[in-house]
Amino acid sequence: MTTEQTLDLAGIGVGPFNLSLAAHLDSIPELDVRFFEQRDRLDWHPGLMLPNADLQTSFLKDLVTATHPTSPWSFLAYLVAQKRFLKFLNAEFEATPRREFANYLEWAANGLPNLQFNTRVREISFDRSAFKVRFDEDSCSAQHIALGIGLSPFLPAWADEQIGDDCFHSSTTTRRLDGMTGERIVVVGGGQSGAEIMLHLLSEGRHTPAEIRWVSRRPNFEPLDATPFTNELFTPEYVDSFRRLGEDRRHALVASQKLAADGASASTLRALYRRIYAMKYLEDNDVDIGLLPHRDVIEVDRQGKEFKLVMRNGFDGGIEVITARTIILATGYTFKFPEFLAPLKDRISIDRHGNFILGDDFSVKWDGPRRHHIFALNAGRSSYGVAEPQLSLTAWRSAVIVNALLRKPHFDLSLPPSLMRWSTGDDVYVKSAGGAVSIAG
Ligand SMILES: Cc1cc2nc3c(=O)[nH]c(=O)nc-3n(C[C@H](O)[C@H](O)[C@H](O)COP(=O)(O)OP(=O)(O)OC[C@H]3O[C@@H](n4cnc5c(N)ncnc54)[C@H](O)[C@@H]3O)c2cc1C
């Protein structure tokens, strides 16, 4: 797509986050926007689309409902269009099947105009009046950019040399399953991906491995905290308070709030425990299962077909060695500076931890003209808090970006009084050192 005309916004990547932005922009025809995706369709984390996986958030945290509930691109509109609204209610799902939510995303992607698939962005540069976006064969220009390319698989340093058919990241699990004949498997990582893979490998009717080990660096196989006060971290009011903190304090808070976002669902842990119980005590199944919490895998060597994993045990400080034929790295995801931004690398500000420095409107700090924005979605966990990589604030972030593009409050995002008083100040009464009550300013 080479065009003379300059787009108002070019979106890079069509995952749920940029799709939500596209859905919001669909209601604003005066803006000329286009989103480019390298895949041939929206396919939501296909490498971990295991049977029976559920959404970890409410379906109401969809592309639009929180900020634009009358949009035609809501999950409820999808159910109605599929003619299964009442069936969905009758099914009384405790959590929405991830497959169903993925189907919803694909339905929205098929219906929204201005999405272009099979188009990989290779390079973004800037000349004096616009960004230039280069694809494999052609290019376009745009006033603004919205980066929605997701996170990259995180691989521990020792994995670099081992990665291959027998040692792979969880994001490629589904296409490896057929080739996994069993034998001895180690799953490294105690988050939701690790838990789902364990549950799947041990599932009924599947040829189970002879030996399986589950390693978690966390002190135990720890659950996602989805209780109400913790869920307050996933509100615009919290983000507003969090944004005002200094960099070090924000980093420390994000580290301390890991289980608010990255724990394993209690239902998955329960299902896994029950499955292990059944295999061990009710069935004649002699699979050798080892549950290894509080272990940090610090080194891996390969001798022939056999991996040797060296682990530090955080419980008692010991060093242990286990062996395996297959290692599945359920070790999470991380931010990487996009290669296609290389021409702008020296112009973009980065914090001490290698992350973008982001403004209130999700725009990257750079030294270009202030009227041209690079919005970054899912690149600001340390700027906005643990909600940023999750679905919870997807619609709100899209509405913030639309308001910034239009330079007016098109969507009403004024904040209600916060239930939780996070910051010192406002109308919180504090006791001064001398015992007198004063109002902190
Ligand atoms: C298995 C899994 C399940 C999850 N489930 C939940 C959940 O239930 N609840 C929740 O709140 N959060 C969940 N999350 C977290 C989060 O909601 C998802 O990771 C979400 O997909 C993030 O959306 P995204 O649009 O930022 O990135 P992605 O979904 O990763 O999409 C990015 C897109 O950009 C494309 N792209 C990348 N580079 C280029 C390029 N150069 N040119 C063109 N296109 C490009 C990619 O092909 C991809 O389609 C889950 C995460 C995982 C890994």
Ligand SMILES: NC(=O)c1ccc[n+]([C@@H]2O[C@H](COP(=O)([O-])OP(=O)(O)OC[C@H]3O[C@@H](n4cnc5c(N)ncnc54)[C@H](OP(=O)(O)O)[C@@H]3O)[C@@H](O)[C@H]2O)c1
């Ligand atoms: N169905 C779903 O909805 C679904 C499915 C999958 C994922 N998700 C979501 O996607 C996000 C990512 O989940 P994830 O499970 O892929 O990643 P994650 O939550 O970041 O978990 C990664 C795990 O790997 C561990 N780890 C990293 N290096 C290690 C090492 N060298 N030795 C031992 N352990 C090591 C981490 O330990 P530390 O914690 O100590 O760093 C952590 O336990 C989460 O928000 C999750 O909720 C959702």
